[in-house]
Amino acid sequence: MSVLVLFLAICTWTANAASTGASDGLLFRPDYTFDNEAGGWLKFHPIPKQWRQAALRCHHEGAILASPLNEGLSRALGAIMEVHGVTTSPVFTGTAAIYTSGEFQSMEGVPISNMCLTWSAEPNINDSNPSCIAMNANGTVTAVPCLDHHPFFCYRKKGVSVLNKCGTVDPEYVFNSKTGSCYKTSKVGLIWKDAYTSCATDGAHLAVINSEEEAQILSDLRRKTFEKETVHAGIRSWNREWITVQGQSLKEAGYAHWRNGEPNNAGGVEDCGSMVENDKDPEAGILNDVPCDGLKHYICEIEA
Ligand SMILES: *[C@@H]1O[C@H](CO)[C@@H](O)[C@H](O)[C@H]1NC(C)=O
Ligand SMILES: *[C@@H]1O[C@H](CO)[C@@H](O)[C@H](O)[C@H]1NC(C)=O
Ligand SMILES: [Ca+2]
Ligand SMILES: [Ca+2]
Numbered sequence: 001m002s003v004l005v006l007f008l009a010i011c012t013w014t015a016n017a018a019s020t021g022a023s024d025g026l027l028f029r030p031d032y033t034f035d036n037e038a039g040g041w042l043k044f045h046p047i048p049k050q051w052r053q054a055a056l057r058c059h060h061e062g063a064i065l066a067s068p069l070n071e072g073l074s075r076a077l078g079a080i081m082e083v084h085g086v087t088t089s090p091v092f093t094g095t096a097a098i099y100t101s102g103e104f105q106s107m108e109g110v111p112i113s114n115m116c117l118t119w120s121a122e123p124n125i126n127d128s129n130p131s132c133i134a135m136n137a138n139g140t141v142t143a144v145p146c147l148d149h150h151p152f153f154c155y156r157k158k159g160v161s162v163l164n165k166c167g168t169v170d171p172e173y174v175f176n177s178k179t180g181s182c183y184k185t186s187k188v189g190l191i192w193k194d195a196y197t198s199c200a201t202d203g204a205h206l207a208v209i210n211s212e213e214e215a216q217i218l219s220d221l222r223r224k225t226f227e228k229e230t231v232h233a234g235i236r237s238w239n240r241e242w243i244t245v246q247g248q249s250l251k252e253a254g255y256a257h258w259r260n261g262e263p264n265n266a267g268g269v270e271d272c273g274s275m276v277e278n279d280k281d282p283e284a285g286i287l288n289d290v291p292c293d294g295l296k297h298y299i300c301e302i303e304a
Helices: 003-009 051-060 069-081 192-201 212-226
Strands: 033-035 039-049 091-096 131-135 141-145 150-157 173-174 181-185 231-240 241-244 272-275 287-290 297-303
Touching: 039 069, 051 091, 051 150, 051 192, 069 131, 069 150, 091 141, 141 231, 181 212, 192 231, 192 297, 212 272, 212 297
Parallel strands: 091 150, 231 297
Antiparallel strands: 033 039, 039 150, 091 131, 131 141, 173 181, 181 297, 231 241, 231 272, 272 287
16 A cells, blocks of 8 residues: 555644633533634543444434544543543544545545544555454554444534534524423334434433423424324333333433323333323323334433
8 A cells, every 4th residue: 555655744733723612601511521722512422333324323423433534633532531541442543444445534524635644554455345444542453343342532523503502513402482492203113112212312301391392392393293203202100100211210201191091000011101092082181002023113301
């Protein structure tokens, strides 16, 4: 790979964008830390994932898998690795040859030739075993199989980002002034625990009903989006004690209104909560217990 050697010879650090940081009033998720040198927000994910899962995780958080695009970002990543004691395993960067073998680009589309990288070993390009660029604690990079598991960083570049009332940049979360929460309806049906995880990745939770009014609002949203379909609710049976995904009993949460005859634990396997139509009896609640392994749509909620 003589081309790569050339990169090293001609690379120059791109100007480290001067950034005033969070002081200009821009905010991002609270689980991210603003880093002046990086010119944006960073979050370290210590739990190793495959490259594609890592990239998706960042995407769901409203960020991208971080790459050492410039000196500032490189230094910031290295510093955080040091703080977390990540010295043995490299971390995945967002730089990979995902579409064309050997054509490394960052998630932002920056080609590797525009980054100033020091290789710890010459990358070994193998078409049948795609490689992704990982960064060592000493700042050098190496090509590793994308299917390996490594920790990673997600990055959100500072820019004009409009946070909504619920502290998310995801425009699909719509604020409701009556409940003071933002809600997002799902695109696909998932089993309960995957729906739970999907909301959690957004920094949200499966919708929890805290009042008759919220029950009505969620009911309307469900009907408008999914018609007669049942959706997952953020409650779970622990030996037939119903606990919300925020750890409260239904009574504490403020809504324990089951549909007539529910919860009936039909077949002895109904450990997950759902929200259903209540049109037959206007007095009835909308909660029903159902099996956890049914694929259903769901609504994620973030309190403002
Ligand atoms: C390329 O990857 C495949 C699949 O992992 C492996 O069997 C093969 O030996 C590798 N070839 C080289 C040249 O490393
Ligand atoms: C940096 O770390 C990698 C992996 O631990 C190692 O292979 C390499 O020799 C180190 N390079 C320097 C310059 O210390
Ligand atoms: Ca709620
Ligand atoms: Ca039931």
